[in-house]
Amino acid sequence: MRIVVQRCKSAKVTINGSVIGNIDHGLMLLVGITHEDTEKDAIYLAEKVSGLRIFEDQEGKLNHSVMDVGGAILSVSQFTLYADCRKGKRPNFMAAAKPDVAAPLYDRFNELLRDKGLIVETGEFGAEMDVELINWGPVTIILDSPTLS
Template identity: 50%
Template sequence: MKFVIQRVTESRVKVAGEVIGEIGKGYMVLIGVADEDTEAIADKMVRKLIGLRIFEDSEGKTNLSLEQVGGSLLLISQFTLYANCKKGNRPSFTQAGSPALGEALYEYIIRKCKEEVPVVEKGSFGAEMQVELVNDGPFTIVLDSDEL
């Protein structure tokens, strides 16, 4: 499982020109699922995501969590995080999880995050989406379950 976490001052996701999810200060998170991923792996990833201390404190140090700054989450499924570009110029996505598993774990992650974070917005699984964000910093972190 992979999470690409971007600290944002604002972010929104649109489908067919309509905003379906929008946050202010918080994290916009792209979520990729592989076939070997499980709810137990998702639990570890969510704990790490919510526990990150990457907001600046009064001294300018990245020392504050999402909860401490009253931040929100915008969670977006993105199977292309598992793109394999080793051969040729057209990426292969065979390492991405099946759509059924991807959607089930994506919805599971949303439910788990809602248990901890008051404002959790989401994209639309499998839809063509347009994502807008203002990356604060810029600050971007890639979490890979293989490294946890």
């Protein structure tokens, strides 16, 4: 799994003019899933995301997690994170898992975050969405799960 984590002041996702996910301060996640990913990857990244210390403390140091600051998460599936652009000019998405594999793992990842007490809003898997955020900092981190097989 690959996740782009963006610390944000607010974020929302809209489909056909209707807001389906909306948060104030917290984390905007773009979540990509590849063929080899399992629940172990989802567990690893849910732990990593929930504890990632990218919010400032009183001294201005990045010492607090989204849980520490009472933030929420907007999680959006993003198969294009596994684009391969090494050959030609058209991306190859062969490394991205098919929807029948990716959707349940994406749902499980979000469930694991909710199990930690986090508010998690989502986009709609496989839909064309408009995603807006105010990236705070900006702080953007890319997380990959290790190969756990």
